Amino acid sequence: MLLKDKVCVIAGAGSPRGIGYATAQLFAEHGARVVMLDIAINDDIVAGLKAAVAATAGPEADVVGISCDISKLDDCKRAVDEIVTRHGAIDCLVNSAGIVRGTPMLSIEEDEYERILTVNLKGTFNLCQAVLPVLVARGCGSIVNLSSSAAQRGGGLVGGAHYAASKGGVIGLTRTIAREFGPKGIRANIVCPAMIETSMLDGLPENRLREIVAAVPLQRAGLPREAAGACLFLASELGGFVTGATIDVNGGSHIH
Numbered sequence: 001m002l003l004k005d006k007v008c009v010i011a012g013a014g015s016p017r018g019i020g021y022a023t024a025q026l027f028a029e030h031g032a033r034v035v036m037l038d039i040a041i042n043d044d045i046v047a048g049l050k051a052a053v054a055a056t057a058g059p060e061a062d063v064v065g066i067s068c069d070i071s072k073l074d075d076c077k078r079a080v081d082e083i084v085t086r087h088g089a090i091d092c093l094v095n096s097a098g099i100v101r102g103t104p105m106l107s108i109e110e111d112e113y114e115r116i117l118t119v120n121l122k123g124t125f126n127l128c129q130a131v132l133p134v135l136v137a138r139g140c141g142s143i144v145n146l147s148s149s150a151a152q153r154g155g156g157l158v159g160g161a162h163y164a165a166s167k168g169g170v171i172g173l174t175r176t177i178a179r180e181f182g183p184k185g186i187r188a189n190i191v192c193p194a195m196i197e198t199s200m201l202d203g204l205p206e207n208r209l210r211e212i213v214a215a216v217p218l219q220r221a222g223l224p225r226e227a228a229g230a231c232l233f234l235a236s237e238l239g240g241f242v243t244g245a246t247i248d249v250n251g252g253s254h255i256h
């Protein structure tokens with residue numbers, strides 16, 4: 001039990017095949033009091049997660065869902081207020097909410113650019129800005145932000161220039177939080193996945209997927225739970241002296 005009774009907020013936990021959901025599940029299995037934040041969350045999704053962790057965390061696992069559009073600062077503040085009222089504190093925030101588009105550079109329309117940047121970068125910023133005062137008040141806490149190998153290698157397998165730019169911004173944002181809030185006892189780190197089997201890979205044709213997998217040193221796509229494992233390390237005291245770091249979860253597809 002690496003997170004016994006820790007209040008852990010997972011943004012982007014509403015997709016049962018996603019990294020955020022897998023993180024919520026793994027954290028609940030480790031005894032966390034889990035808050036699933038998502039623009040698309042409902043009672044069935046929360047009940048499904050509770051059922052999935054019943055064998056390890058018991059039938060009374062403390063898991064709640066709160067609807068939140070991270071692109072809106074007011075919504076993030078409202079969600080954080082709700083969490084603090086309920087739990088009295090926040091120990092950890094994982095930002096896994098995100099959207100992707102693979103549009104080629106010269107075809108990206110202004111609206112699409114704005115939406116990708118507003119959700120992925122401003123949304124991450126909004127939630128960090130809403131949660132940080134709560135962490136500062138207690139002098140401890142851990143933030144884990146999901147970036148992407150697209151930010152490191154120049155474009156993703158499915159993400160275009162706007163997506164890569166938004167995820168590069170997440171790295172800069174997180175490193176700055178690590179430097180600014182380290183003296184206040186708060187850690188902030190980045191997980192950079194690639195090729196994790198979630199709905200984000202659904203758009204890739206089967207033969208393209210096979211080609212990509214053949215070029216991955218580990219010769220397979222990753223599981224959401226494997227990205228969640230990196231989040232668990234960073235959220236828990238196992239990663240207690242780690243801040244400003246970037247952990248790659250990419251099967252070796254980008255070694256640098």
Ligand SMILES: NC(=O)c1ccc[n+]([C@@H]2O[C@H](COP(=O)([O-])OP(=O)(O)OC[C@H]3O[C@@H](n4cnc5c(N)ncnc54)[C@H](O)[C@@H]3O)[C@@H](O)[C@H]2O)c1
Nearest residue numbers: 012014015018019039069070097098148193195196198200
């Ligand atoms: N799957 C991969 O291979 C991969 C690779 C690199 C990076 N990532 C990153 O990992 C994170 C999780 O990706 P995933 O593959 O699990 O995707 P996913 O689509 O399964 O999950 C993303 C979740 O974010 C939620 N969301 C979208 N917009 C939101 C908003 N405005 N407010 C609140 N929630 C919102 C969605 O409803 C969804 O539940 C993302 O940030 C993604 O960019 C994934």
